[in-house]
Amino acid sequence: MSESVKKIGTVSKVNCAIGLPGSKSVTHRALLMAALADGKSVIRNPLKAEDTLLTAGALRQLGAEINWDDEQETLCVIPPQHRWREPAKPILLGNSGTSMRLLLGLTATGSGRFLLDGSARLRERPIDPILKALGTLGIQYRCLGVPGFPPVEIQSRGLRGGEVVIDASQSSQFLSALLIASPCAQSEMRIGWRQPVASFPYVQLTLTMMEKLGMKYQWLSAQQIAVPAPQNYPPLDYQVEADCSSASYFWAAAALTRGEVYTYPVSPGSSQGDCRLLEVLERMGCTIEWEERGVRVRGGESLQAIDLDMNDIPDMVPTIAVVAACAEGRSHIRNVAHLRVKESDRLHVVAMELEKFAVPVRELPDGLVIEGGKARPPQTPVESHDDHRIAMAFAVLGLVVEGVAIQGAEAVGKSFPSFWENFELLGSA
Structure with a gap:
């Protein structure tokens, strides 16, 4: 360019x-929750920008149907019947760190082999904390270049649930990725984190959205949340705030x-x-x-x-x-x-x-x-x-x-x- x-x-x-x-952070999260839902969702006032288009494109590769209606300022998401379709090509995410981190959690909720990659700069942005956490939960992964950085291949048969502690000092998105995915685990998830957490308000945003959609969770301590699983995300009719x-x-x-x-x-x-x-x-x-x-x-x-x-x-x-x-x-x-x-x-x-x-x-x-x-x-x-x-x-x-x-x-x-x-x-x- x-x-x-x-x-x-x-x-x-x-x-x-x-x-x-519309909010970029809210649009990303709404897209993922809609792809995990058990029916057709409508997202109102979504942000249509480079990063959110990359997330939407990735979800298409995973089998979701994504339709933007610019006139009505809405976005329709129909999740695939099975999680997930194995993409024929790598999922390319440009320089969207949000897309990379959140999608690592999402791909782990299904079955298959998924290769996620991005720009030269994205390959310099760390993902080791979320990979280690997913490994604890039964997900196999392999970094194809520098360990702890994209490109990364995920091999999953679903999140098995259990207890995990994550280091979110570099990005709260590592923690948000686990939280969004956690209702779709095979059994209860207990997610803990070390202090400090970078940008903790984004974790609160994730929890607020999950709560609005009826997802149950419980604070076990100031640094641990239990999420009962499996739970089903309902179809969304979600208004994205500015x-x-x-x-x-x-x-x-x-x-x-x-x-x-x-x-x-x-x-x-x-x-x-x-x-x-x-x-x-x-x-x-x-x-x-x-x-x-x-x-x-x-x-x-x-x-x-x-x-x-x-x-x-x-x-x-x-x-x-x-x-x-x-x-x-x-x-x-x-x-x-x-x-x-x-x-x-x-x-x-x-x-x-x-x-x-x-x-x-x-x-x-x-x-x-x-x-x-x-x-x-x-x-x-x-x-x-x-x-x-x-x-x-x-x-x-x-x-x-x-x-x-x-x-x-x-x-x-x-x-x-x-x-x-x-x-x-x-x-x-």
Whole structure:
């Protein structure tokens, strides 16, 4: 794919309303639960983006029928009669770590041999914790390259149930994958985990969705859940809430330009952890107002630096980093070492790109220290590093710093294909 360059124009003060796409995290989980269900499911307001299309394509290879209706903004999923059809070709998952990790759990619920692979970057993203957990539960696996990394061949005759403890310090998706698959085991599953868990709100999201669908589970301790099995997922009629991660860039735009952005539909009861970014922006000087269908963010007269443990909301680090670059004082972002195994090494990449703006930044093993102040126009384009969150975050910085261009702007298609169209609205006030 040839890289596109997007030039960003500065604006004095944004003032607009942005309609948000469906949540990527919820869409992924709804797709898997629908494929495991015992009948036809309808998913409403699904996110149709690169990552979710990869998950849907994988489910097709496994025998599910997947039909997108763009007019009605719905997605129909008909599960196969038997789990699963053995694909004739490898299941290719691009650079979607979510797809890889969650599908490893899903393939284990059926019978067959399955080869999962992806891009060069995906082959650098670890999957060893979920593989070891599946091995404990009777699943055979074989990494075809570097041990603990894709490509991986799974050979399954179904999850036998039992007790397992997983290390989810690099990704909560290892734990979510087991939880989603657990009702389909042959006997009760007892799933434990070690601390810390990266991005634990995503585990809570998984459990909330399972609960909505009637899946029973019981907390045995603060770090162990029992899931009775077998249970049947019912056919879904599921409304996907708007994506708070996508909203974050527009909330940051209000903060940086001292303007005002209304995003909808989103509610204070959102099950997405990234909604907590609003609390962070409030601490930095913004005003947050919840309205009937969405939330309004107003930037304050000045932005204050922040010292923050972001383990629960790591995807928001690039967004907070560009806001911190324009805040008064020194900001410290902590406890996000697992960002190094995302679509890019996000700690290194954020630091490298901020340096182009002459922003003093120090890269730590698990975070960043950013000296706020006046970011200067960069002499070279910002590189997206094929990372959607880098492209979108630095586009927002371009609203207040002249001369910003994003190299590899097409990376936004991974989670927010209409980002650039919506971004244009920020300059139309």
